[in-house]
Amino acid sequence: MTNWETGPTAYPGPVSLAPPPRVPSPRTEPDPLRASGALLWLDVLDATIRTCTEHGRTETAEQLSRRRARLLHPELRVLVVGAAQQGKSQLVNALINAGVCGAGADGTRVPTVVRHAGAPSAQLIRRGAPGADWTAEVGLQDRIPLALEALDAAITEATGRLPAGAPVHAEVAVPRSLLAGGLVLIDTPPLPGPTGPAGQAVRDAGDLATHAGADLVLYVCEADRGLSDPELTVLQGLAALFPELLVVLTKTDYAVDWRRNLADTRDRLARAGVPAATTAVSSTLRLHALQAGDTALNAESGFPDLLVHLRRMVAAKPGALARETVGRLAGVAVQQLAVPLRDKLAAQRDASVPDAVARLHATQRRLDDLRKCAVRWQNTLSDEIGDLMSDVEHDLRDRTRAVLAEAEQFFAEADPAKAWDEFEPWLRRSLLELAETSTTWLAERTDWTAQQVAGQFPAEAGAVLPPLALEVAGPAPDDVVPGLDAPPVARFSPTQKLFIGLRGSYGGVVMFGLATSLAGMSLINPISVGGGAIFGGKTIRDESKSLLKKRQAEAKTIVARHVDDVFVHLNKEARDSVRRVQRGLRDHFTAVTEDLQEVIMDSLRNAKAAADRDVAAREQHSRRIQQELAALAQLHAQLVALNGRA
């Protein structure tokens, strides 16, 4: 006989004073419909687990698998949670009418799992890790038997021997018909207050409920105050994991306005969207009633309603509760899977032009640029060459004219017969110099032209200048400027001089002879002879002067002709050079253009292929996401159907 088997309620009848439940136990009356329902929710759960695994959510899949095992278990584990000093342990004690859970000012330190057994027993279970399942089997060395008489002290003593912070819980088995149906009550230490960051309390409560393998969470709160905001948040978090929440306001015997607080709590839960059942109880009254066997007082305590509800839950576990749980859990899991997929899809739709297509467009633009550039440089080349032609001719003419003018000036004074030897080398040198200057200038202009044309190419084409200055140099200067022979000189020989002298003196002799004959002198006299000599000398001088003029004119003519010849020749050479240059540049730049075009066409082909591939891949990807989403939607539809059946 243990201490809780004594007392007025030690009889093996129903623990509750409420009428026995009308809902039959699931195991006594197998229901074919429920069996098929079980199969359905199991199918959906398995499908969800598979989907989670496929999407790499192994953690979720593992959690769901654990819940699956829990759901298939006939036990209904009720987790009693709440803040400190709210009467959790007292509630458990009052439910089963036994002092198994320490209810004192210090509060519960070690969670206590209370279940049914033929004979009372108690042991402390040491779990392997804080995150380990409470329902997992542990070895014999991790089970510490506890004395039943002073359970609180025994637990304190046993935990004191273990290292601090070791994850432990107590398992107490008592013979109670309430628990015989498969109900397991779990009393827990107080939930930590909202000290940490927001959401931490919610996560903690969720973790506790998950690890404890709870099927139903019973949230305890004093009737004196009603739910606080942080508690409501915790309940919201729990509601995502547990479809059946039960909020119990305790200590109604002590609270003055508990009915108002209960209504307020219901209101707030409804507004927060937490589908929780609520009730208010008084453990003190219940214990009093059980001691005194007072049915009316027991009814006042509010426990009969709670017991009926718990029994209904036990009965509903393989059917409606499991269905709803699966609906809730799988719904959360599907949402978790669907949200990132949808985001990905939306991101893909909203994404700007992908790289490959952008590259393709850029390459096409480059090709267009190149085409425009080809037209431009051809125009530039022809313009430049035209300019060059006229410039060269004009330049040559200018220079030759200058040479010619100098030569004419020279021959205005000099006698070609005497100065030719001096003149001819000068002329030759001048002309050579002219040819050379012109050639250099032409080369410079050609370079400049090449640069102008190269400037028409886009910068990305790189260095497109012809490798070397094109051949401008014409033939050897000797060929350009041939030597010039002296003009034939009209000789003025002494015989001619004598003859011309005599011819001139004749007139003088006759003039003077006639004049002097008047004076009586003979025709030939000294005076007439002297006059003849003067006339003869003058005639000779005149004659030699006219001869000089003639020679000079001849020399000028010959020089002019020569220079003109050289000009024509040089001009021809220059034009040829320019044409050659034009041809050379055209060939060069055409080749460059073709090379560039080849390169761009090549990359255009590549870009096009890449863009095509990319588009295909994206389409495939989004098709896959859509398929996955469709699969999830189907799963969701199944879930909805599942809950519709419930």
Next chain:
Amino acid sequence: MIDDEDLQERTHRLLAEAAHVYRGVPPAAAVLRATVEGLAGPLRLAVAGPAQSGKSTLVSALIGEQLAPVELPGEQPESVVYRDGTEPLAWWRDAEIPVARTGYGLRLSPDARHERRLPGTSRAVIVWPSRVLRRTELIDTRLPLVRAVEEADAVLYVTPQLGDADVPALLTARGPRGPITAPVHLMVVLSRADATGGGRTDALLTAKQAARRRRREPRIGALCQDVLAVSPLIAAAARTLTADEFQAITALAALPRAESEPHLLSTDRFAAAGVLSPVDAPGRVRLLQRFGLGGVRLALTLARTGGDTPAVLAERLQEHSGLKDLQSSIAGLFTARRSVLRARSALATLDHVLRTHRTPAAGHLLAQVELLVADAHELRELRLLSALRAGRLNLPPEHGADARQLLGGAGVSIGERLGMSPDATADDTWHAARTAAGRWRDLAHGGTLPAAQRRAAETVLRSCDMIANRLDRLSSPALPLG
């Protein structure tokens, strides 16, 4: 009042110096001016804690009148300050406001004057003639503890249970840094004493035992001066017990136990119509609202066991509710040492100002503040006193009472510290001081005590030295001591 005032004087000098340094910095100057003014005023005692923990009820219980909570249509003041005055007055946002009593507190009715005011500090000031408020100004505040500490010299932290969540709050409220962090200004009140263990008759006793255990825990002792279990509801009802209530209680107590007991099981039963015929149902509901079920049970028990006049019943209810203990703790640790606490909060404020507004002169002042705080023997005295009171530290029994007396636990004047009768001569006082110093020197350096007790003895010895110094300074033997 020897050393306490000495500390206050030195603090005042420092504050004056700082006010001179910061005369060109308006915000700092304003803060310092207010601090200097507060230094001479009454002790500012804030009552802070989580929502619905019974702060306002406790304030009412301490004042002895139903003055809290304060109702303000449309708004809720963050803090309500209660101070002494010749006639009832109320201020809201620096403007006077009509005030009226309601059944359970006060109601302020804002008028046109307050609409134009910019919403500044949400703080109401109630001036009420009350003996309690003469030396202590009470602040009923909804501010978190950290901010309440900034506004007050000492804080009562009211909480239903001293859970893990409260420890960080208390830790941050201890003080900025350095030796000022000694929590000489904090006291914890466990306010659900009457509901402990489901509101059994021995609930208050259990709660007090639990509080005694908690205050001995070194972890808790490092956070506050004292932990007390109080039921604010019962205390407030006891302080304001009316004749009607007394009559109802005696009438109910006169019933045979067998008849009344079943109706005391739950509030529903107690308030049910047609039972407990001496008092009608509305009357019982009123009783329930004033006392709570636990309070009713306690009052009935007390009325049966000798509480046959209103005064006796009220007295015993106050005793059981824990209010007396709280009052004595407040008197011994806060009110009697108010100059130390005020100096402490002023130094904390000055420290804050010096650190936020750096000027070349601030460094020198800061060093002086640190010197003063490090030298403040009074803070150590207070900590030791609270440790001795709470039982965290036990001196040999023959010296315990002596130590508490010398530390100023029975009064801080020289005479009270030395346990002299008021008509003792100066020579007697000299003699007593020398004897005490010799006694404690032996204890401190004797080597017979464990380390912790020896440190305590050194602190007591320092107090003896201070007494001797003070006597030295009072060179004229004709000067009255104390």
